[in-house]
Amino acid sequence: VSLMGAIAVIYFFGFTLNSLTMLALLLLIGVVVDDSIVVLENIHRHQEMAMDVSAQANVSESNVKAAEAAGRSQNIFRKLDPDPVSAAINGSSEVVFAVIAATLSLVSIFAPVIFMSGIIGQFFRSFAVVVTFGVLVSLFVSLTLTPMLCSRYLRVEKQHGALYHRLDRLFEGLDRLYRNLLDRALRHRWKVVALTLATVATSWLPFATIGKGFAPEQDEGRFLVYLRTPLGSSIDYTDSRLRMVEEILNRHKEIVTEFALIGLGSAGQVNQGTVVVRMAPREERSVKQQEIIPVIRKELATIPGARAFAAPYPLVQGQRGEPLQFVLTGENLQEVGRLTRELQGRLAAEPGIGRLDTDLQLDLPQLVFQPDRTRIAAANLTSQDVALAVNMLTGGIDIAKFNDEPGDGQRYDIRVKGREGEFTQPSDMSKIFLRAKDGKLVRLDSVASFREQLGPAVIGRFDLQYAATFFASPTIPLGDAVVKVRAAAAEVLPTGYQVKFIGQAEEFGKTMQNMVFAFSLALVLLYMVLASQFNSFLQPLIIMLAQPLAIIGGVAALWLFGQSLNIYSMIGLVLLIGLVAKNSILLVDLTNQRREEGLGVDAALRNACPIRMRPVLMTSATIILALFPAALGLGAGAETNQPLSIAVIGGMISSTLLTLVVVPAVYSLVESRRARRA
Numbered sequence: 001v002s003l004m005g006a007i008a009v010i011y012f013f014g015f016t017l018n019s020l021t022m023l024a025l026l027l028l029i030g031v032v033v034d035d036s037i038v039v040l041e042n043i044h045r046h047q048e049m050a051m052d053v054s055a056q057a058n059v060s061e062s063n064v065k066a067a068e069a070a071g072r073s074q075n076i077f078r079k080l081d082p083d084p085v086s087a088a089i090n091g092s093s094e095v096v097f098a099v100i101a102a103t104l105s106l107v108s109i110f111a112p113v114i115f116m117s118g119i120i121g122q123f124f125r126s127f128a129v130v131v132t133f134g135v136l137v138s139l140f141v142s143l144t145l146t147p148m149l150c151s152r153y154l155r156v157e158k159q160h161g162a163l164y165h166r167l168d169r170l171f172e173g174l175d176r177l178y179r180n181l182l183d184r185a186l187r188h189r190w191k192v193v194a195l196t197l198a199t200v201a202t203s204w205l206p207f208a209t210i211g212k213g214f215a216p217e218q219d220e221g222r223f224l225v226y227l228r229t230p231l232g233s234s235i236d237y238t239d240s241r242l243r244m245v246e247e248i249l250n251r252h253k254e255i256v257t258e259f260a261l262i263g264l265g266s267a268g269q270v271n272q273g274t275v276v277v278r279m280a281p282r283e284e285r286s287v288k289q290q291e292i293i294p295v296i297r298k299e300l301a302t303i304p305g306a307r308a309f310a311a312p313y314p315l316v317q318g319q320r321g322e323p324l325q326f327v328l329t330g331e332n333l334q335e336v337g338r339l340t341r342e343l344q345g346r347l348a349a350e351p352g353i354g355r356l357d358t359d360l361q362l363d364l365p366q367l368v369f370q371p372d373r374t375r376i377a378a379a380n381l382t383s384q385d386v387a388l389a390v391n392m393l394t395g396g397i398d399i400a401k402f403n404d405e406p407g408d409g410q411r412y413d414i415r416v417k418g419r420e421g422e423f424t425q426p427s428d429m430s431k432i433f434l435r436a437k438d439g440k441l442v443r444l445d446s447v448a449s450f451r452e453q454l455g456p457a458v459i460g461r462f463d464l465q466y467a468a469t470f471f472a473s474p475t476i477p478l479g480d481a482v483v484k485v486r487a488a489a490a491e492v493l494p495t496g497y498q499v500k501f502i503g504q505a506e507e508f509g510k511t512m513q514n515m516v517f518a519f520s521l522a523l524v525l526l527y528m529v530l531a532s533q534f535n536s537f538l539q540p541l542i543i544m545l546a547q548p549l550a551i552i553g554g555v556a557a558l559w560l561f562g563q564s565l566n567i568y569s570m571i572g573l574v575l576l577i578g579l580v581a582k583n584s585i586l587l588v589d590l591t592n593q594r595r596e597e598g599l600g601v602d603a604a605l606r607n608a609c610p611i612r613m614r615p616v617l618m619t620s621a622t623i624i625l626a627l628f629p630a631a632l633g634l635g636a637g638a639e640t641n642q643p644l645s646i647a648v649i650g651g652m653i654s655s656t657l658l659t660l661v662v663v664p665a666v667y668s669l670v671e672s673r674r675a676r677r678a
Contacts, residue, residue, distance in 0.1 A: 027644075185662075211564035297355070324472040324478060354475055357472070358470050371448040482501065515574070534588070542584070561646055
């Protein structure tokens with residue numbers, strides 16, 4: 001029902017079934033059953049305990065309270081519900097507060113994600129909306145449909161099979177183990193707190209050494225090869241280098257097609273080419289795109305007389321697909337060129353940056369025309385006559401238009417120029433003769449001279465300044481590469497010249513800022529929701545102890561399995577803030593109920609925590625099992641699903657194991673002190 005509600009949200013909001021909405025549905029498979037598990041387990045416990053009590057003789061109310069206060073009995077309850085309808089009502093009423101608080105805490109986490117700006121906001125807005133509405137539907141189902149179905153169909157069987165008894169013995173063993181562990185934690189509360197702080201303090205290693213990037217490289221089965229020959233190269237020369245690129249690509253059986261173009265781009269330069277490469281489907285090859293591109297880069301570096309680079313398709317707006325792109329800007333074009341060469345040399349010596357390419361083109365061979373106005377006037381010519389002759393014969397001039405079918409609206413330029421191949425060298429300019437007004441022929445080189453020099457082919461600009469753009473595919477994490485570029489730029493660039501990141505590198509910086517905002521606002525909203533639900537300023541802080549434990553587990557899992565901190569794993573860490581709060585809410589809510597019934601702080605904890613251990617483990621297990629296939633990294637989209645899944649699984653494991661011990665210990669410290677003061 002919850003998944004159907006989430007799909008309806010996708011339809012009415014105009015979203016599509018893409019990798020992010022499908023990832024949201026995958027996550028909901030494990031999340032939406034949490035509330036129903038808590039409600040069903042509590043209703044089942046009411047029926048089961050009623051049967052146990054009815055089977056016992058001489059059980060008085062005072063004996064029940066005494067047994068519960070001592071924490072010795074999990075099978076005796078105050079409310080005996082032999083009637084299924086009564087058990088459904090009382091069982092669901094007992095957990096309704098915890099279920100609502102847990103759901104609202106998860107919803108509050110996604111509020112910052114919905115309103116995030118930048119590319120990460122565009123990426124995950126649909127993800128957050130789908131998860132939010134799916135969780136809200138699951139709340140409605142767990143408080144309405146689940147109790148109704150339990151009252152009609154849930155029955156406690158007196159006879160069970162061998163599998164049931166084995167699982168029951170397993171849970172009873174876990175229950176005894178947890179009761180002993182909880183008892184020790186409550187007797188050594190400060191030691192538990194100190195051990196927790198030590199765990200948090202020693203978690204710097206995964207945070208410091210884990211790689212940081214914008215997004216994991218995906219196996220799209222396609223990539224691009226960029227080729228650039230020296231300035232002034234002919235189209236035939238560029239075509240010969242492209243054929244060498246094609247020969248290299250054809251050596252790899254994983255590549256099925258390649259399509260080469262020359263002069264692609266706004267400048268239309270014939271010394272630049274692009275090759276669009278397509279690979280065989282994933283199931284027909286054993287090599288991933290991420291594995292074959294580095295191999296091809298090394299092979300392309302052997303092509304003589306050209307520079308070629310392989311890169312994936314660009315993920316975000318940028319000129320090319322390389323992850324590391326930045327622009328060097330300044331007010332003087334020649335100085336920008338000098339600094340570009342110096343910075344390129346400095347970064348080329350840095351390990352892990354890889355081969356650097358730049359779009360700065362200041363070495364185009366040019367022929368500068370220098371007219372001698374005195375000689376032009378003496379030859380009875382004008383400067384306009386000389387310029388017109390040179391322009392017409394070397395470049396061409398449009399003199400008229402024509403259309404082959406009158407009235408069709410298609411008109412074509414008529415262009416006059418010298419014969420193709422007539423002017424290929426500077427000495428060929430001496431072939432040009434101009435007719436003076438008196439009818440004499442004047443050779444061009446007698447009234448003008450030509451000077452060869454190097455000049456810019458394309459003048460790049462960025463933010464109204466001269467600019468040179470760098471492209472690289474680093475072998476180290478993008479975050480580390482950005483740090484190295486900033487350090488090198490600080491050493492090389494003088495005042496007035498600076499480096500600005502674009503493409504993935506720019507979005508990486510924005511993502512880090514957005515994630516800090518998301519984490520901060522998520523924690524604030526979570527605290528506000530919990531404070532309003534529990535009517536306390538301290539208990540929300542106790543519940544939120546699970547958050548740092550979950551983040552540590554999530555980052556440690558990413559580090560252990562060789563993943564990086566990227567937009568997907570970061571969203572998983574944000575998601576953990578809401579998911580792990582559910583476990584603490586279940587513990588604290590039932591403990592508060594037991595205290596309202598007259599039990600002391602430690603007695604309430606000894607009674608409530610073992611009761612809630614089973615639903616805590618069950619809800620955590622559902623999320624872990626739902627995301628486990630995605631964490632294996634199999635199939636299409638694995639590169640994006642895997643980081644999020646690993647982060648959530650690692651955080652759920654660490655927070656579940658530690659929350660069952662740390663939260664009761666801290667709760668006992670805080671509430672016992674408050675009780676003594678009262």
